[in-house]
Amino acid sequence: MSLLDVSGVTKRFGGLTALNGMDLSVGKGELVGIIGPNGAGKTTLVNVVMGVYYPDSGRIAFDGHDITKMPPHRRAKMGLSRTYQVPRPFNDLKVIDNVAVAAMYGSKDLSVEEARGIARDLLEHVRLAEREYDYPTSLSVVDLRKLELARALAQGARMVFLDEVSAGLVGEDLKEVLSVVKKLHEGGLTIAMIEHVMKVIFNLAERIVVVMNGQKLADGKPSEISSDARVVESYLGRRRAEK
Amino acid sequence: MSMNADTGKRLKLPGSMYIKAVAVAVALAIITAVSTMWGSYPTLVAITIMVFYVYSLSWSLLADTGMVSLGQALFFALGSYAYGIFVISYGMNPLVAIFAGPVLGALAGLVVGFISSRLRDWYVGIFTFALTPAGYALAVSSQLSPWTAGAVGLAVPRFPLPSTAWLPFSAALAFAAYIVIMLIQNRRIGFALSAINDDETAAGTVGINTRFYKTIVFGISGYLAALAGAMFVALYTSYIAPDYFGYPDISYSVWPVFYSMIGGMGSPEGVLLGTVLLDPVETAIRSWLSSISVTGGNLALVIFGLLLVIVLLKAPKGIYGYVVRYIESRRTKSGGRNGTR
């Protein structure tokens, strides 16, 4: 049984239909890539799964429970989390408290001391420990991305949506963030990655879902996707040779 | 995205919270002692400082959770009337009524908070504002006049403490309110409120029940504002008027905003600074305005308005914000570490 099951979800904003009968399922422990052109509905999909918006129709189930109309904080307690395309840390809290607050209110209700202990460990895990007492405003993009990963973990998340975690990063920075992602996946975390950089996603993902016009266009292994004529024609173009 | 980019940031002067609490206690004690020795008018002014400190704390608590109330006078006046009605119509002991009356403020706060928690941004301000005329109309309505004495207002009996004890009593209440805010900020709930203020959507994503916390905070704020209203009547005016609802004159709703913002929001010490600096002036203006030389008071309010505009434009974190920034820049210059808070 899949951990996350999105079926037939439609979401409209006024005259714009962002999601049009979207289907997606993610199995426990999988690392799924979600690709598609801008405006295809990828971020809306994440927002609907997380509860920022409620769908106009369709159903979302997590671990067998229907979460379609559940408020966001309860979804978090069930184990869903996300990172943002543009990092959204809590700027008034120190780095360690950014992570700690997620531990305090996530799937377990922890006290301040317990939460800070967990936060410290997690910051070690993502190699951000030396910035514990700084404020997010002084962090680089790489560190902010790692902070969001640590925060998602601190929630006790079982699944995390990474929204373009590699955006704007190159070279060592990119390697750093991706190695953390890999590490988390190896630790058992279920991951759905929205990506634009094909090289990244084709290397990491076990499975790729192509989203176009608010719908699922294709779903399969990276090799299948890159040779799928529809995908090539409408999205990948001649870059299908790149893997 | 937090609407309080300028107004909500926590200003923590580096240093333990115990030191700050002692500092505030000492400051309140000094105000009490000096005013008492100075005379009866300064004592009265000092009492208003205590009252408006509690009132301003109630407002800044909300603002630090991302909700800007422009109708705080609703709770203030509720506290005043509840106190008066409990004492006069139900014969309650004023010492009990001053704590029991504000419970109505807390209840109203919970209701208003429940609704406001759904509203975004400045709509909370408009909504809270829109409630104050209704409060006023209720107070002067013929239906409630038997209790509220309508537009004429209620006169309450003397508070049953020796008059020399009034100021120390107010100061004690002010300190208690400060402790409440301190506790909220430093305990687990404070982290949630800070996150909500910063980025409400992200706060929800990490598991914080934003609507619940916003409602609770409104309840606490309602209690504190109503307590201030009860104190105002019991220890200062001995008289309740429907314009305490901040209608048609919005001053009662706006003063806690002024004090908090000019003094420095995000920190209860900053709010104290703002109250101490501005309240004596405001009290003088108010008595000016209600006497013959009306226009002197008006001129002073013009200056006040200008001051508010200038402070908001140039120093959105208030005077305390400047102080904190200055101290922090001195610290980093001398290589001080970012503390262990």
Added chain:
Amino acid sequence: MAAFFIPSYLLSTALYGLLFTSIYLLLATGLTLIFGTLKLVNFAHGDLMILGAFVAFLFVTLEGWSPYLAMIPAVLVIAGFGVLIYRFTLKPAAKTSPVNMILITIGVSYVLENGLAYYFLPVYRTGVEIPSPLRGMGVLLPSNVLLTYDDLSIIVISWVIMVVLYYWLFRTKQGIAIRALSQNPVGASISGIDVSRLSYLTFIVGSALAAIAGTLYGIVFTFDPFTGILLTLMAFAVMILGGVGSIPGTMVGSAIIGFATSFVGYYMGQTWGEAVAFIILALILLVRPSGIFGGR
């Protein structure tokens, strides 16, 4: 005629309702224009209106002008004030949050109201009204209700202005540019629209509407330096009720609040009449914060 069966109080309350509607319409449209286009919240809008009324008042009482003529200097003065307020407080404030804008403009409101009070209260102790040569004359309606020429002029002028405004917004180049600006500021500037000039123009038009509304208000109702803030709130109530940025919404909103104020004021006293606008506002925020015609 069926009119003979309408009781006089019903007719006169309806008349007042129409009056309120027309005036609130002008006021709220100015506010909607400024808010919808420039995304500026101005709590001193009503004070601009009262200031306009005072200017007109001075010209009528000191220079003997007709109140309708006095609208011209009122508009000029208020437009000037509006530009100053925009340039020195609103434009810098817009970079911060909407809440900051509300607080800053509350400060401006304090300055305007108390500044006015400082000059006027020593001379005019209570509220004033703009005297009109047409006072007391009008058309006698069934049930002995007098529809004064003043009332008639006010209603007519308001609606004429709305028509002119509509024409300007929908048929002229400038008006279309303003609507473009309100829908898509970035797109508008890219297409070569001089956003800065247009912003000033919008603010001037909005303030002018306030000044006219003020003069008309002053002819029928008494006002004092502190009436401004209440009128601002009425305008906000109308704007939010109708849906921010929607002119048809403003029309419907002003009608609802105008008639509600009039009828409730008659049956339950003036205080409740004023309060009802805000009760309606609170209810709308509860149920449908985007307003009747609001899309968002």
